[in-house]
Amino acid sequence: MRRVVLLAALAVFALPAGAHAATQTIVLQSAPIAVPAYGVATSFQLIPHPQVDGYVVGMKADLVDSAGATVSPLDVMLHHVVFAKLRTPDSTCPGSLAERFYAEGEERMVMALPPGYGYANAGTDLWGLVYMLMNHHNRPESVSVRYTVTYVTGQALTPVRPIWMDVHNCTVDPIFTVPGTGGKGSTVSRSMDFRLPVSGRIVAGGGHLHGGGVRLDLTNTTCSQRLFQSLPTWGGAMPMPMMHEPGPTHMSRFETPTGIPVAAGDTLRLTAVYDDSIPHMRVMGIMILYFAPGAVGDGCSPEPPLQIDLGSPGPPTASMPLTLLRVPSGPVAKNITSTTVGDYRFGAQRVLLRIGQTFRWRFVGTVEHDVTLATGPVGIASPSMRSGSFSFRFTRAGTYNFYCSLHPAQMTQTIVVRKG
Numbered sequence: 001m002r003r004v005v006l007l008a009a010l011a012v013f014a015l016p017a018g019a020h021a022a023t024q025t026i027v028l029q030s031a032p033i034a035v036p037a038y039g040v041a042t043s044f045q046l047i048p049h050p051q052v053d054g055y056v057v058g059m060k061a062d063l064v065d066s067a068g069a070t071v072s073p074l075d076v077m078l079h080h081v082v083f084a085k086l087r088t089p090d091s092t093c094p095g096s097l098a099e100r101f102y103a104e105g106e107e108r109m110v111m112a113l114p115p116g117y118g119y120a121n122a123g124t125d126l127w128g129l130v131y132m133l134m135n136h137h138n139r140p141e142s143v144s145v146r147y148t149v150t151y152v153t154g155q156a157l158t159p160v161r162p163i164w165m166d167v168h169n170c171t172v173d174p175i176f177t178v179p180g181t182g183g184k185g186s187t188v189s190r191s192m193d194f195r196l197p198v199s200g201r202i203v204a205g206g207g208h209l210h211g212g213g214v215r216l217d218l219t220n221t222t223c224s225q226r227l228f229q230s231l232p233t234w235g236g237a238m239p240m241p242m243m244h245e246p247g248p249t250h251m252s253r254f255e256t257p258t259g260i261p262v263a264a265g266d267t268l269r270l271t272a273v274y275d276d277s278i279p280h281m282r283v284m285g286i287m288i289l290y291f292a293p294g295a296v297g298d299g300c301s302p303e304p305p306l307q308i309d310l311g312s313p314g315p316p317t318a319s320m321p322l323t324l325l326r327v328p329s330g331p332v333a334k335n336i337t338s339t340t341v342g343d344y345r346f347g348a349q350r351v352l353l354r355i356g357q358t359f360r361w362r363f364v365g366t367v368e369h370d371v372t373l374a375t376g377p378v379g380i381a382s383p384s385m386r387s388g389s390f391s392f393r394f395t396r397a398g399t400y401n402f403y404c405s406l407h408p409a410q411m412t413q414t415i416v417v418r419k420g
């Protein structure tokens with residue numbers, strides 16, 4: 001696999017400055033990432049990027065093993081990868097000095113800009129990669145993120161900037177949890193607004209939802225226009241054992257060479273809609289837009305036709321309940337309202353509570369952990385933490401099975417909540 005990287009590097013270095021227009025396919029990859037047995041690897045690294053000035057016009061990513069062979073999501077699941085250009089402010093999160101310009105998850109979203117548009121890259125830029133990978137085997141794995149960049153040099157394209165719409169934007173772990181207590185057919189929504197500082201045209205975009213996602217709506221609230229709806233496709237083989245509710249296998253995305261005109265001062269709103277009939281833990285609602293700044297006409301303009309890569313939207317395949325990978329053990333604690341979450345274990349693994357009681361988890365680890373519902377009457381998930389505490393008041397009777405989503409094979413807990 002090193003050979004491919006080298007060849008790719010040679011290809012970009014070999015291109016003299018000022019050469020005539022060329023489109024290349026450059027294959028690059030991250031350093032190896034160790035993913036523990038039945039575990040999660042989540043971190044950040046600097047990654048290679050095209051070494052001459054030009055434009056990214058397309059991108060896709062997958063996982064490969066040390067021999068360069070593609071790794072199936074049934075073995076190691078690519079849950080999230082986010083590519084960012086460092087030392088560049090992000091348009092919707094100006095405090096962060098890394099511009100998120102491409103991402104994908106289980107839906108394997110690709111970047112494909114319409115002809116004539118490109119995301120500028122300079123040889124002096126720095127690219128970073130944030131990743132979250134999950135190993136579905138009981139043995140450690142080593143994988144790399146391989147990414148294919150379609151790259152244009154020697155030609156001036158219309159530059160695009162990414163607009164990252166995220167209903168929990170500017171957080172390290174942009175998740176929320178759906179309680180699932182709304183009854184059959186009910187939904188919950190989260191949204192975020194972004195006021196455009198400059199006018200321009202949105203030329204492409206695509207979405208990211210997790211299990212339980214119904215749709216993502218992008219609207220221009222200033223113009224009362226719905227610009228795009230991203231819909232999930234469900235199905236496909238599920239990795240076993242299941243350590244996470246399966247996400248969509250595709251999310252619809254669009255391109256338009258004309259571009260959707262939006263004016264400075266317009267407010268874009270992203271709304272993520274989730275099913276609320278059963279709990280859905282640690283879910284997201286994200287849409288990446290590619291925006292070409294430039295003058296547009298006055299007022300609200302009609303939307304041009306979009307080329308939509310729809311996938312096969314339909315109802316979600318019946319979601320099977322997550323079973324705990326480790327049976328909680330030890331005596332049933334009947335008179336406690338708090339326990340520790342330490343390195344690779346919950347203090348009290350079996351707890352009996354009365355309805356109405358509040359339970360508190362105190363985090364005392366040297367690495368991050370969380371408390372996440374696997375099965376139970378109400379969706380519950382804490383942030384991932386090393387210290388601090390998380391509380392929940394149990395107002396519904398039943399059996400609540402919990403795990404740490406970062407250490408699912410080691411850390412489990414059952415809390416039974418009794419009526420009387």
Ligand SMILES: [Cu+2]
Nearest residue numbers: 369404406407
């Ligand atoms: Cu943990």
